[in-house]
Amino acid sequence: MSARKFVYAVCVLLCVLLCAVTSSVAQQLPAPPPSAAPSENGEWTMPAKNYANTRFSDLAEINVDTVGALKVAWTFSTGVNRGQESSPLVVGTTMYVLAPYPQTLYALDLTQPGAPTRWQYEPKPDASAQGVACCDVVNRGPTFSAGKIFFTTLDAQTVAVDAETGAELWKVKLGDIAKGETMTMAPLVVRDKVYVGISGGEYGVRGWLQALDVDSGKTIWKAYSTGPDAEVLIGDDFKPYYATEKGKDLGVSTWPPNGWEQGGGTVWGWLSYDPDLNLIYYGTGNPGPWNPNQRPGDNKWTAGIFARDADTGAARWFYQIAPHDLHDWDAINELVLLDLDWHGEQRKVLVQPGRTGLVYVIDRVTGEVLSAEPFHVLTAITGVDLSTGQLQLVPEKMPVENRVIRDICPTAPGAKDWNPSAFSPVTGLLYIPHNNLCMDWESVTTSYIAGTPFVGAEVRMFAGPGGHRGEFSAWDIIAGKERWTINERFPLWSAAMATAGGLVFYGTMDGWFKAVNAESGAVLWQFKVDSGIIGQPTTFLGPDGKQYIAVLAGVGGWAGAIVSNDLDPRDATAAKGFVNAMQDLKGATTKGGTLYVFGLP
Amino acid sequence: MKRIAIVMVLALGISACEREDRETRPDPAVSGMEPKVTLSSIIPGGGSPPPPSGLAGQYEGNAYHVSQGKKYYTWFNCNGCHANGGGDSGPPLMDDTWIYGGDLEEIVSTIYEGRPNGMPSFRGKLTDEQIWQIAAFVRSLGNNVPSDAASGRNDDLNPHPPEGQLESQPPIDGGTAPPSGQMPQ
DSSP states (O other): OOHHHHHHHHHHHHHHHHHHHHHHTEEEEEEEETTTTTOOOOOOOOOTTTTTTOOOOOOOOOOOTTGGGGGEEEEOOOOOOOOOOOOOOTTEEEEEEEETTOOEEEEETTTTOOOOEEEOOOOOOOOOGGGBBBBBOOOOOEEEEEEEEEEEESSEEEEEEETTTTOOEEEEEOOOGGGOOOOSOOOEEEEEEEEEEHHHHHHHHTOHHHHHTTTTTOOEEEEESSOOHHHHTTOOOOOOOSSGOOOOTHHHHHTTGGGGGOOOOOOOOOOOEEETTTTTEEEOOSSSSOOOOGGGOOOTTTTEEEEETTTOOOOOEEEEESSTOSOOOOOOOOEEEEEEETTTTEEEEEEOOOOOOOOEEEETTOEEEEEESSSSSOOSEEEETTTTTTEOOGGGGGGOOOEEEESSSOOTTOSSOOOOEEETTTTHHHHEEEOEEEEEEEEEEOOOOOHHHHHHHEEEEEEEETTTOEEEEEEOOOOOOOEEEEESOOOOOSSSSTTTTTTTEETTTEEEEEETTTTTOOOOEEOOOOOOSSOOOOEEEEETSSSSEEEEEOOOOOHHHHHHHTTTTTOGGGGGOOOOOOOTTTHOOOOEEEEEEEOOO | OOOHHHHHHHHHHHHHHHHHHOOSSOHHHTTTTOOOOOOSSSOOSSSOOOOOOHHHHHHTOOOHHHHHHHHHHHTTTHHHHTTTTTSSSOOSSSOOOOOTSSSHHHHHHHHOOTTTBOOOOOTTTTTTHHHHEEEHHHHHHTOOOOOOSSSSOOOOSSSSSSSSOOOOOOOOOOOOOOOOSSSSO
């Protein structure tokens, strides 16, 4: 090699290296741990897509350039016109669709034109369970693992069904509707265990999470959210970050005598799993009753986030989002697992857009809160003191017995309720479907009567500043602020989904299914379906090798109960005050229960 | 003129007495009687359904009973499912749609028996008189009780005008299953 050639080669090499370095700096976006978000295979086997809860697909046939041509490929009626919060799953050549109560599970054959039904399975839950379902008779989805479909039923059973034949493999009863115990969450499966939790935070149910054997349904461990350490599975491994979470039997001592027995902390939201740390993460629900004056104390371990050993259930850390919760601020929202460069330091975090109106970035190894920045107007809190982890409350918005406290933002369903966000590793942004609501609140004394609501609050909600009631926001996690926001007339109660096609999908309660540019927020395509959307969009590769998008339409849930339950808008407190903010929904949509599948022509 | 005024005062006084009239110790034989209800509009061979017990007027025309019912409605968590009449997990009680009938005895029967799609049975949990009183208050939510018996104000956050000022919503005969109450096809 001549000297000139050598210099040239060095130059090229340097240039390549430099380019690589600069581009890697520019592209150092947050990303889910690969073990929790494996590479794309064209299926969608669990509601959250993967253990990291990103709801992101690498499929890109439908993209910013082609989405304009998206058309309905086929539809399917679930046969139930109540709130459809579930997610269509695709495994191999079969799509699985779970209806709300009475929770018929349908298997649809994607190899045939129009996807005819392969089989259907009916769990036949007790009809009385409808009376103790706080917020419509919804279910948040089935999940698939190793040839089985798992789901929960409204009358507190968990079922395993053979994914090929629809034959029932096992069915176990885990709760008692006479105590207000129901089940609505989507299970999560890790290896030989299926994790399920109990609902009923408005009925004084004592919350828990259980690990069941995937083959038999037998309980392997059960971790309560209140009560003595032994029953919460708090032992020597428990190393919470903040001093306020340390002490013996706090699940008893932070309650009035026996208050923990009806203390809530139900588990009805989303579970994440980090295979490298072998930890599962989930949030606990609100303490019972809503009226905080009846339960002085921090009310451990409600309204916070647990990290537990996936095998033993032993608690590793806990962070209480809302100690002595004042406003029904469950911490059950999705926990998106990401690895990111936090101001020069690599951190393993989980990200939760919370009901409090803050996006929490929490070190998922230690439970330390790295940041908590607002994505909603706040009047009742100012933020989180990062040195102590404590939520900072505004004293004049604290509930006082028998006095109406006005203009509390966010509301009881929070800045964002159960409906999960999506994370795109392409843009590094979190896409948050959420509310823009405020409320008036009066605490009134209530009595615990098993099988009836245990609430003790009179609430009425209304639109927040601007008058719109929903927002779809793209959130920069590192900067802790919104990149762009789309204002929506009604609260957003549907999940978001992001794809490598540069798109984000979500639905509105007046029935628009939208695809927006993930970078700019420009609406590129929208389609009006037959009823409001509160479901979880998914995407998959059909047997024909083409990409499809699926979503369930059918309004309902807490926000849509005015339509799905035929409520009377003249009562401002109907549906725990949500009806006051939704008086015009009956004029904007009607009941439904239809699966829509979209594809390119 | 003076005579007319006296007659009017007397008349007002008498009606006010009925409004407030109550037995402090109701006859157990009467209060223990469960309601007779007919949930169908079809009577085979014609004719009319058996007559109701006649207790309805005593309860829903009486301000004391309606107001006691309003108190128990909260005490026993009826409001947890039906809110202040607009409904929640349970159906609204201020509209004209009644799945199991909207007459007083039919409502009493629903509270006694429970209903298959989620209404709990309160038989043995409340006294008969409390059940009749709650049912009388429920009737007032659709403004279907005499206006002098309905409550004039709310003690808590004002969810809607007082019952006596609400639009009257007479129940539609026979009971109607709303679409959300129907099972899938």
